Amino acid sequence: MNASLIGFEIAVVLLGLGLLLLDLWTPPERRRGLGLAAALSLLLVLVATFVVPIPQEAVGFGGGYLFDGLALFFKRFFLVAAILVLVMQTEFADRIASGLSEFYALVLFALAGMMFAASANNFVMLFVAIELITVTFYVLTSFQRGRQASLEAGVKYLILGALSSGFLVFGIALVYGTSGTMSFPEIAAKIEANHSLAHQGLFQFGIVLVMVALGFKIAAVPMQIWAPDVYQGAPTPVSAFLAVGSKAAGVVLLLRVLLTAVPDLAGHSAKLLMVAAGVTILYGSLCAIPQRNIKRLLGYSSIASAGFLLLGLSALNLNGVSAILYYLGGYLFTVLAAFLVICIVTRSTAGQTSQEDDVGLFAGLHQRSPLLATALTLAMVSLAGVPPLAGFFGKFLLLKAVVESASSPDQTALRSAYYTLIAVGLTGVVISLYYYFGVVKAIFWSKGVGDLSPIPLSLPARLSLYVCIAGMIFLGVYPGPLLDLTDGVVKAVFK
Amino acid sequence: MNVGLEQYLMVSGLLFCFGLLGVVVRRNLIIMYMGLELMFNAANLALVAFSRFNDNLDGQLMVFFIITVAAAEVAVGLALIVALYRKRQSAHVEDLTTLKL
16 A cells, blocks of 8 residues: 555556666767767656546555645646756766766755655655655765865755755644654644643744745745855756755645645744745845856846746735645746757867856857747746746746735734835846846857857757747746646645 | 753754864864764764654654765765865865855
8 A cells, every 4th residue: 555655656666676676788989879878768667647547645655645736736837847967967978977877866865855855754754755765865966076066066055955954853743742753643633722832932932943945945035045056066867856846846845834734834934934034035036147057047037037936925815825736837838948058069168167158159050059049038038927938927926926915904003014025026127137138148149259150959859849839938928827726736735 | 959951952952063163173174073962962962862752763863874875975975075085185174165155
């Protein structure tokens, strides 16, 4: 019974182990193809999530593992992300000196961690899942051992990641000590039975520590400092997986802790969430302005996005949560498209540290490869939040949820705070227009372009780009299907 | 003197603060890493104490997971620091200057 619940995770882990074994019999020149094989196998797992009969809601492993609509949504999300990242890795293969199969396998193990995180229902599962993701990413970030930037990014991620893990375990210890249980629903039940628990200093301090640690995962203030350095130094596919997978895992855990375990306390901490959201948006947007390195720019943009996700959370209504899921859906295609283009375009300049990943590399891209130029332009426009693309609709829904909270009669005390937050969010959008369009400008209107040789595109890369472009446009033009899905999921899970 | 929950928590809190102080103040990566381990063990102590005084074994179970995960983290972390040392001949944070604005 228990084993059948974690069938998808088992499949992913077995796939990773199989890949490591296959490596022994594969000649070096053909190892690159293993990534595509892994991507295809993951595609099968993704199809299986639609075909295999799945319980509506089931709990296993002593209440630690929960399979519900939200878990399924995020499992599919992570699978799609991992498939696109694996394709990106095969494009990146020539820049990995040794251990290519491990490079693929580690992404699969991180994926398994994320899928477990989507189902976490107590603090033990939360901790183990989060550490499986983080420790894997330490290795992935520093995978280009010959490149100093990569090693440095790995060490920075290591120290700050371990620091956030330290906060996490101490927070868990305090919450466990005051409530006497690790399980999210049981904590909620204890608060229900005894309201004074939620106002105990130690309990609140524990929850805040846990939230800070999860804030590290989504790159929100005050644990945002690692993001730009790590995104810049890590191998491009790893940055992409960090931006999408790791962030979404943080979001789902934050939702589980705040809305399942301490819904009461979440209501009282609205101000805290609002301040974190506002500061995160402003920090990300303002610091992105002077950046010339595109991966660093995307690092800051990822911080700003974390701010928007927190904005949805601070709205404290189900529409806000549904908007978060929608925003993540659009974010997946947008960010992966951007990183895939970066990965392909920077191939020629790999190893030259001085101008690696400089925005100037994209000069004349529309003549070198119209498809790459279209994908990157759409990604930037979508991230900036211009209609009719996915990013616009996501931000629109998030702000709409905050407006609803501001105008609802039971939030009168926070009304002015909500309006300030909306103003901050809109300011962030306006600032972001400037730096995203800097990239678009570099693509189409650069002077003195040197290299105009066409860029060859492999079939898998081409297909992934089509998928990303289709995703960005579809989610922007026909928001209905996904919106119905996220609304249904959220209403079923957080009554 | 009777040792109660408060005493254990006091020690655990002190250990956590020392660990955090070590990470924030010291500039050598290995020492910083030791500070981080101290923070983990502070949490372990608190968990075991709570577990003992709550008559509930969940906390002790969590400690096993934390020890295992911390061991994995140290294995990866030290390998990384050694790799960086080979490249730079230094394990000081001030020398991590490749990635800047």
